[in-house]
Amino acid sequence: MKPPTLQMSAARTVLAVVDHGRSLDAALAAEAQPDDHAPPQPNAHALVREICYGACRHYHYFDGILARLLSKPLRPHDRVVHFILVNGCYQIEHMRTPDHAAVSESVAAVAGTRFSWADSLINGVLRNFLRRREQLKNALAPDAARCAFPAWLYREIVAHWSQHAGDIVAASNRKPPLTLRVNRRKMGRDAYLERLSQAGIDASPTTDSELGVTLARPLPVERIPGFADGLASVQDESAQLALAASGLSAAEAGRRVLDGCAAPGGKTCLLLEALPQLAGLVAVDLPERVDAITRDLARLGLSNEADVVAGDLTQPAAWWDGALFDHILLDVPCSGSGIIRRHPDIKHRRRAEDIAKFAQQQFNLLSKAWSLLAGGGTLLYVTCSILPAENDAVIAQFIAGRHDASPQTLDSTPGLEGVATEWGIQRLPGVHPGDGFYFCLLKRAS
Helix, strand or coil: CCCCCHHHHHHHHHHHHHCCCCCHHHHHHHHCCCCCCCCCCCCHHHHHHHHHHHHHHHHHHHHHHHHHHCCCCCCHHHHHHHHHHHHHHHHHHHCCCCHHHHHHHHHHCCCCCCCHHHHHHHHHHHHHHHHHHHHHHHHCCCCCCCCCCCHHHHHHHHHHCCCCHHHHHHHHCCCCCEEEEECCCCCCHHHHHHHHHHCCCCEEECCCCCCEEEECCCCCHHHCCCCCCCCEEECCHHHHCHHHHHCCCCCCCCCEEEECCCCCCHHHHHHHHHCCCCCEEEEEECHHHHHHHHHHHHHHCCHHHCEEEECCCCCHHHCCCCCCEEEEEEECCCCCCCCCCCCCCHHHHCCCCHHHHHHHHHHHHHHHHHCCEEEEEEEEEEECCCCHHHCHHHHHHHHCCCCCEEEECCCCCCCCCCEECCCCEEECECCECCCCEEEEEEEECC
């Protein structure tokens, strides 16, 4: 059997994400397993990745287009052909692939396979798409499909952020920039920008974070000057603002901090870089997730300044020494609705009913973390969601009937721009620089 073409590999990958809910990175890794019979193809993985990320990002749009180009849906066991068509449309619309090449390569994907019957169908549909692109686009109602979003999520965005919905959707459908956090312990931001310039890399300082720089063009980390030596880390601008939202400053000494859902470790390292006088920092996460924290600490030269614990925040008896923490950073698992531009598979892996499940998990984590916080201490609740059900609603449920928890005002915090909500600050993609993030700072009564 001949090895699959790049287009077939890309189609199988997108099918795994859309139809089976697999993560895009996992599906790409599975499809990238070497084939002993396949000749090496330079840059093949990068091309497949580009097609798959783009097709996942714009799937709902092209799915709506194909509903008008196909006389009837393809049978379930022929679904890979549907994804060859989706990917072909994406290449035509968004990549530099010549139109004729996108069509011929899509047709070639089924040659010699059990889907060879579809070659004329693929050719006809894609050529029809080329002829009728604008007409087909205009035929789509200005709703979820035209915006390339699942209907339930589009409704949520419009319901809660009607004034900003267009900006949120547009930003979520764009390729994300590569933003770095400069390690202030080793180099100032201006000096690092100069080093990038000397290396011929165009970059600019971030607007809100005083630690960040954004590259004009993304690069692999091995090509970023000083990355291996810990001069910088990849971290979105909004995520960097966890430092400002925490209220902690370098002038404070002797405070004991817990990062309660720490992997992959970006915010742990952010705090350590900025706050060298901490009495101690404990970074805890599930056993399968802590290796990433350890690697980042080692690269940054911070391994001796944090206690990395493989454990479950909801079961502290297994890892906690009983000493209460002065500050807790709690970046909880969430829908990821604020980081879709980085992880377009979220559009396909999340369902409306998942939000209530996340909210319950978030409430449980917040309640358990609160029991580890000392009187007079603070807890920063963070999500990368833009859905109030995971943000203000969780806080409202938590503080209802409690007399020891008081939300702190964040809307005047320098650099922490965002929409002031009832209990916190919401940053929205396309409205504020960076990804969509929510911050709420709670103080425990003494």
